[in-house]
Amino acid sequence: MQVPFTWKPTGWFAVGFSAEFPIGEVRPLEYFGQHLVAYRTEEGKLNVLDAHCLHLGAHLGHHGKVNGDCVECPYHGWGWGSDGENKYIPYEDKPNVSKKLRSWPVDERHEWVFVWHDPKGGPPRWELPDVWNWPDHMPSDQGDYYRAYPELSIKYEREPVHPQISLENAADTEHFHYVHDATVHPTLMEWKADLFYESRAGWPKRSRTDRSDGMALINNGLSCGVGGSYSVFEGNWHYRLAFFTTPVDDETSDMFYSIWWPREPGDDAPVPSPAILQRIRERYLQTLSDDLEIWRYQIYIETPAFAQRDARPYGALRKWARQFYEIEPVA
């Protein structure tokens, strides 16, 4: 997919679900064209470093081991700490601290793992919002919801889709009818572009006799940078979802999608009943594969022929998104 901006945007990006990184395990990752290693210490802290040992370049994520705060290289046993420094060389009395591996800032929240990516290597410049603390008028608690992983989560790997494409879904209400077979057209009610892009889209009440402008369902959307967004539904349904897209290289991305479904009062099971679970999966989790069937073959149009109602919110979203593209695209 050709896009007029970099595949190396700045911000917080999803790299997996927390449960995919058990204590004491080491895993290779690949994002932003870089090889990474993730490892969780016995204390439960998840660390992400550049993958290749600075000694002779072995990949720490293939057969490396966790040792205390360090990941130990499978080639010569050198230990690298969570700050990226060499902490020991097993056959010498001093570590070699002449060079450091890049240590990627990690944020784990609501069963997900995020890393901060800045193409120039700078530290995080803002905090990632939390799916439970947003929006202000609907604070909630994780305990009020069933778990999202693994039953109500999905990951698509190496799809030919730039994060800007999935981001623009936030301004797009009309596609629900055509892509997702929604019977009622939602309306974009408000939007605001600041550090984050916030929007409210409503599905009008179905009854024609109801003359109020009441909405049956409102989708509160929060795009947390170009990396992804949260949606909190208000009205007839109260579920929450997160959808993030993370570039793997300059052509493909991994996509992560979770749904948190409100817990039945008094139910302390981790997941909804099988019948409800199946319905959520079919009606809501499935929608991403419908979108992907469009996005996989889409091209990016810099100057779209807009419908009247789309022009302003799309324009605002595209203008807002530019702040996260700090480097030039690869020619």
Place this chain on the structure above:
Amino acid sequence: VPDDIRERVVKQYIQTLWDDLEIWRHQVYVETPSFAKQDAKPYGALRKWAKQFYEIPPEA
């Protein structure tokens, strides 16, 4: 070769190459490694010696 000897040779010697390969497949070449003290001289000498066999420049 008797089976028991063959099995031992494979396990003790041939297996070592597969172990190495598991490293090499994912390795990158580091031009200026952080060496351990004991490594710096022999590695340096080996890399310098090997240069004579690379007579043409790499393709870009």
